[in-house]
Amino acid sequence: MTAPTEQLDRWRRGEEHLGTALGRLTDEEFDGPSLLPGWTRAQVLAHVAHGADALAAHLTEARTGVAQQVADDLAGLPPAELRAAVLAATQRLAETVRAVPDDVWSAQVRTGEGHVVPAADLPWLRAREVWVHAIDLDAGIGFADVPDDVLAAVVDDVFRQWDARDTVPDVALFAGDREWGTGALAVAGTLPAVTAWITGRSDGAGLQADGPLPTLAPWL
Template sequence: MTPPVEVSLAWAGDGAAHLRGLMNRLGDDAFAAPSALPGWTRAHVLTHVARNADAMINLLTWAKTGVVTPAYASNAQRDADIAAGATRTPAEIRADVEETSDRLSHVVKKMPEEAWSATVRHRDGSELPASRVPWMRAREMWIHAVDLDAGASFADMPVPMAVELVDDVAADLSARPGIPAIRLVTAEGDREWTVGDMSGPVVRVVGPLADLAAWLAGRGRSRAVRRDDGTAPPDLPGWL
């Protein structure tokens, strides 16, 4: 399920402000330092955030006009643009992140109500309603803020959004073959999810909501996320 557009837009806006704050507190020399994503510097992460805004604008333009406008020209071009953009000066990268984010906000404000129900295509080829685009942007903002490795964590994310994120990732992973059967339970005991094919043996994994979200999203594993017997949870494939 996709959150209502107005809810996703609020989360995306708060996430953009959160990420901008982290970015603007970084010294210029910090842009070339490694991020939490293998092979990417912080400059790569921030360039990706800017190009993602362009991609979301393309999808919303498609929804509004009916003219096929892919998020990216190709995956190869996407990767090349990020690699090239990461070599720019910190000032250029900061300006790019802010300008593209503001432009996306302007496009969103001009979206006709009926356009949100139009069907567009993700870069993986899957079809989705345009109403899902704000949710995708919200995920990008909050998760890549953590990827900057500049002090952010999944605990910064609004709790209702963290719940939606676990819903989203659990459903996505469950659709993939070979995922172990897992029952996720928050440490508070107030929420639970299932992941994988539940017809076989099931592993129960418990942890705080923010830590469960981080682990599912492939952003590390807190010691607080454990099986019932205290051992580490099973390994999961990467996501986003």
């Protein structure tokens, strides 16, 4: 298996997007609420840094066969140190990805959620994380700032997750010429609005539907 070029590109663009959001935050804003209920911005950033190191550990283990340890509990760091920790973790991940030979992308790895996936799936798991959490930082970046190909891939991912848990809502979801689901309730809107709703980042404001919008199962 060769490197997953499309997903690596989405990941790289996502890391740049997250960096833009991080750069907009002042140190005083780190302890403020994010758009994730109950999470501060510092907690989101600590989660993102931990995620980068976890992915690097998975890729290193796939390449070397040696299990890696990942540091945790970064949310309590002062803002300047947490900012540096996020950037350092991102750099470590980039260096790890560059060291992965083509044949290793087919290796099976176990994710933090316990799923066994090919290493080639990992860049997308990181891409969806950084694109969405950049929005969660509430730094003036929204779903309308995310490229359509990434938004559509996120919606695809949500439906895959729901399908795996048998929690697909009874909807047919439309965004432009794209369609998901075969349910009885037709729901339509722009791709950013649709993505915000099904990822639990909006209540569906701005969407059009044949009836009341359902309560959606969690995505992740």
